[in-house]
Amino acid sequence: MILDKSSVPVETVNFHLWQPCNMSCGFCFAAFRDVRRTVLPEGHLSRADAESVVVKLAEAGFRKITFAGGEPLLCPWIADLVRLASEMGLATSLVTNGSLLDDGVIDRLRGTLDWVTISIDSLKPPVLQVLGRRTAGRVIDGHGYRMLCHNVKTSGFRLKVNTVVTSVNWRxxxxxxxxxxxxxxxxxxxxxxxxxxxxxxxxxxxxxPEQFEAFVARNLRVELHGVHVVPENNDAMTGSYAMVDPAGRFFDAVDPHGYTYSDSILQVGVAAAISQIVISREKFLARGGLYGDALFDAADPAGVR
Structure with missing residues (x-):
């Protein structure tokens, strides 16, 4: 049960619960090796502590939670954590590189996970190799990504795709x-x-910036086919997300010298921890952070979009 919306500035939160990953993308902004080195040697909280973080986030008033990593599907109890979030009244989402998204995982997540986001940066294997988007030297090719998207949609999940534009794929x-x-x-x-x-x-x-904008413009015609495109340049990304690191701390990327971390949610609570980092509701709304029926209904009971 969601208790108190007043203590959080935005409706959605990203919980990077699992630092380990089975890929090594050179652009990854969520490696969290610093977290593992300084406060969390295993790279993740215990199951009980992770569950406590989810409960506290829900009770503080968040209405949607996205589980991310690292690679969250490496977590052996991810399905139980998603179920807990759903039972707490949260809309649920998961961001994955897709390498572990098999039928068994889909079956365990069905009924409690609302959104699946697949990170797809290119359809060209050589480009994926350069990016480090590979597992044991192997990449997912275009056919593999098509099958992943097909399986997600036919299994009843809502599908989202994330793409990072870099020097090797911007064309x-x-x-x-x-x-x-x-x-x-x-x-x-x-x-x-x-x-x-x-x-x-x-x-x-x-x-x-002009290379990023060129990629967006080249691909924008997908909106004519019902796909909503959400471009985010560096300014739009910083200070517009509520993010929790693998140690259960809020963090932001406003400081150019690296992430700023709050105290642990488990120690000081959500309200105190989130007050220690920067989140702009204006920037959150400007980048389209409020979407999905459950969020709109909660934020605007009259149904105004």
Missing amino acids: EDMSEFIIESRPERWKIFQVLPVQGQNSAKVGPLLVA
Whole structure:
């Protein structure tokens, strides 16, 4: 049961519950090696503590939770955590690289997970290899991504695709694939450099604003086929998300020197922790952060969109 909306500035929260990942993307802004090195040697909370974080987030007034990583499907009890969030009245979402999204996982998540977001940065295996979007040296090819999207939609989940635009994929036209796969939303990010997260690898992958905008413009025709495109440049991304790290702390990317972390939610509670980082509701709304029927109904009972 959601108790107190007044203590949170936005309706949605991203819980990066699992630091480990089975890919090594050079642009990853959520590596959290600093977290693992300084406060969380295993790279994740215990099951009981993770459940407590979810309960506290729901009770504080968040209405949607997105489970992310690392790779959240590496968590052996992710389905139980999603179920808990659903039982607490939260809309639920999960961001995955897709490598572990098999029929068994889908069956365990069906009925409690609302949205599946698949990270798809290219349909070209050589490009994916350069990006580090691979597992044991293997990448998911275009056919594999088509099958993943098909399975997500036919299993009753709402589908979203995330794409990070970098120097090696900004010239690509992914529109035919997106039109065929028909996600409800396609979020297109400009690769974001974050000191201490991807600073050792991201340099050669950075793109100029005009290159990012060219990728968006080239692919924008998917909106004529019912796919909502959400472009986010570096400014739109920073300070517009409520994010929780694998140690159960809020964090933001406003400081150019790296992430700023709050005290642990488990120690000080949501209200005190979230007051220690920067979240702009104006920027959250400007980037289209409020979407989905449950969120609209909660934020605007009159049904005004």
